Amino acid sequence: MSELAISIFTGTLIAATPLLLAALGELVVEKSGVLNLGIEGMMLIGAAAGFLVAVQGGGLLPAFAVAALAGAVAAALFGVLTLLFLTNQYAAGLALAIFGSGVSATLGVGFGSQPIEALAPLNLGPLADLPLLGPLLFRFDIMVYLGLALVPVTWWWLNRSRAGLVLRVVGEAPGNAHALGYNVLRIRFLAILWGGALAGLAGGYLSLAYTAIWVENMTAGRGWIALSLVVFATWRPFRVLAGAVLFGGVTILQLHGQILGLPVPSEALSAAPYVATILVLVVISQNRARMALDVPLSLGKPFRARD
């Protein structure tokens, strides 16, 4: 039984990792006042590009680097459109999602039947052999730890560092930031690149570590889930973590429920992760006054410097 519990716990963290990476990236983007709806597309481009590198023998770490880079390039496209040409952010983001799914499908043609060696767990030496704690905590691949580490780092950077403060000002009152001499567009563009890189990494995690294969549209909606996690978590990194873990956990639990033969239709069980995540995040976001403080005030609004 304890092995089953360990499998559920570790499976949960692994399932949460791509959601966490993508959502933490988007959180920074939105804190800068930009809404990028194209996470799904950037994830797919990252997944395909990373897989291409790995399948051609380029090695896994370069593959992850290329996945992040590809996500950032896709995001740059969005950045140029929305920041420079003031395209509607909603439309450009949706276009990016569709564009990414097409581009990744084209990139991946012919590679669907070729498996690769998946990213191996990090070798943590004696730690991995600890009773109980070893299999529970110390046998993940490096990306799981990276995702978890990014939670406090993102929180600290946003709330305690000067650069994070500037980013938040840009997201709340871009006019003021501009008047103070900050380059609003440059800061937003960098935030968009960061979001794209993390989305690409999240996609790469799916095709290089989670399931070491390429399948068209393999993200299967995780980009959209990451997007809604940011909103439901009221733009707070630790709540994003809670939401991602909850979603991953209920997904795994519902599968175990099906396997145990719970007398509930599989369709209802499949919907359980969505329902549970929405419910919990809505309940913990009850305080409207606090929530109003968390919403980036200029979210989705274009900024044009008047000179």
Added chain:
Amino acid sequence: MTINRRTLLQGTAALAGTLALPRLASAEGVLKIGQVNASPAADIGWAKQHALGIEAIKAEFGDRVEVTVVDNTFLPQDAERVFREMAATGHGLIFGTSFSLGAPMQKVAPRFPDVAWEHCSGIVHLDNLATFEAKYYEGMYVAGVAAGHMTKTGKLGFIGGFPIPDIVGPGNAFLLGAQSVNPEITCNAVFLNSWFDPGKEKEAASALIAQGADVLLGMTDTGVAVQTAQEKGVFSVGYASDLISFGPDSQLTSVVLDWSKDYVGAARAVLDGTWETESAWDGLAAGVVTMAPFHEAIPAEVRAELEALVVAVGSGEVQPYAGPISDNAGNEIVPAGEVLSDGDVRGIDWLTAGMIGTLG
């Protein structure tokens, strides 16, 4: 929503393609053949096996045929337009390769009585609309026998896309095969409610293994179940394509679909002017269902037994759905001495005794 929008866009682009193509070349006496697929072109799985059917036609008839393929035609309204365009631009034989394409085909076919229509996994026939389908359950039964010999825990794992007869039936046959080796064997069933979600499939496979299943069967369109079994050191059975590259040590066999007989047969009949609407439903005997090579991990005498079983199931000597069979709630489905009728096989909506799971 977005997926719909995307497929719509792709469907429109694909439609533009069909409009342009036939005008390029149409020599005298050449049969134009169309194929419409609901899913994207893929390198393995259902779509790949249908692409191989078209390849077989090309190899057989060469210059006498000209082929147009349109993928990603998931929405019925797209499909209807694509089918109408194909028929209107001189295609004499048109294949639709998904159950979901049935409604648009039934709508368009009567308006083009001179065109031969072939619908894979369809159920409705018209004067010029034929159907073809494979007896997956025959292969799954044989694979189940292999699984029955190789399981140590006595627990099998089954991952299905959706709880529909084409998935539930073969899953039942898989367990019935295993139970012919050892009646105590059970099978845990998971339905993903999705065809394309490798991540969720991985989670399902891991969960099944964590609960003790040591032979996995994945009836989705990816190699994930076979790959996960390989990673965790248990066995697996593939479906649609030979997935051995995903699990060189794990795949006991795969139930491979080979539609080339249906494709070549239909093309030849149309070329000869002898095409008639019929319902083809073949399995191991006709080679529409074939077994990937049995893995060497299976003892040699069992492998010989399995080879013999392929012949026996193909000839009808061994009937996978021979009674007594009851469902997993204890209701009798097939009394002893009887065999489930073909119609009932195609409409299976029950899980056989020993299956742990629900159909909803």
